[in-house]
Amino acid sequence: MKFSIKLFFLIFFVVAVSAFVGKTDNSPFDDESLSLFYYNRSCPEVEKIIHNKVKKWVDKDYTIAPALIRLHFHDCAVRGCDASVLLNHKESERWSNVSKSLRGFEVIDDIKAEIEKKCPKTVSCADIVTAASRDATVLAGGPYWQVPYGRKDGRVSIAKEAELVPMGHENVTDLVEFYQSKGLNIIDLVALSGAHTIGRSTCGSLQYRLYNYMGTGKPDPTINPKYLNFLRRKCRWASEYVDLDATTPKTFDAQYFKNVQNKMGLLHTDQILYSDSRTSPLLNALASQSGLFHHQFAASMVKLGNIQDYLSADDGEIRVNCNYVNA
Ligand code: HEM
DSSP, X not given: OHHHHHHHHHHHHHHHHHHHTTOOTTOTTOOTTOBTTTTTTTOTTHHHHHHHHHHHHHHHOTTHHHHHHHHHHHHHHTTBSSSGGGOOSTTSGGGSGGGTTOOOHHHHHHHHHHHHHHSTTTSOHHHHHHHHHHHHHHHTTOOOOOOOBOOOBOSOOOHHHHTTSOOSOOOHHHHHHHHHHTTOOXXXXXXXXXXXXXXXEEGGGTGGGTSXXXXXXXXXXXXXXXXXXXXXXXXXXXXOEEESSSSSTTSOSTHHHHHHHTXXXXXXXXXXXXXXXXXXXXXXXXXXXXXXXXXXXXXXXXHHHTOBOTTOSOOOBOOSSTTSOOO
């Protein structure tokens, strides 16, 4: 038994370290064209500009931090990290029903406008979203990691494709398969779900758990009864908001995992990470060691940010305005 625990941590450590240095088991999703030094000559101030802008926005409204982190996830989950989520036309991802509660677009526009003044036609919107989500994480009290740059902005964005992003009703197998299709593994799944340690959800995403779960006429039995009462009071309307982490909603800590252990996962997909034998050992490890959570979150965010769509015929561009492809 002792040996298997040691083995588990050894595997955990090896995967985490390899991800951290960006060499993810030679998967076809690795992108060697990205580099930490990509803008060193062409736009040396890019990180400073992004950081200052994100800080300004978060200082005004702290809820912008989780919004930016989620925007990055939704960008990378469809066609890789190519800013396809930012394109703003009627059939684009942004206009899909599942993107309705995405926010932070105006922050990216603000950053882009400033960067275009200093380094015109040089920095991609995809790189801006990636760096902004890192800075947002740090400002919320989470870990820092170095962002490799050099992503291109895609020219294609299709609303229907956004519907493939998990929205909270899935089972663990669905989630694992979705992550695998992006070159991410089960450790990434559990660690990245930890992003739900900050931010909010519309009640519409969870109301189905509160009264008549799966046609049983009863609430989802995996919800802690006190938490259920709280959610029923809080979520009278689908458009109302509720914190993803009921205990420390503004701090990027490991409390999210402890909540899930206490049957206080807000989304069904948060709670099932605790009941499935593939994910529960990982969840328990992250719940008990906040340093490990921060370390693994950083490693998994690097992998998330490196997702590229190699099957796409589009080799991308540097958009001048993040909302539209170049003329
Ligand atoms: C396991 C897959 C995931 C599912 C099923 C999921 C689902 C959701 C849902 C349903 C919401 C609330 C949407 C609403 O307003 O109704 C949400 C919010 C959020 N998600 Fe996820 N998510 C997943 C993975 C991720 C990942 C990988 C990240 C980032 C690394 C992330 C970051 C966030 C953040 C920060 C929020 C709060 C946004 C805000 O406050 O505006 N999620 N997620």
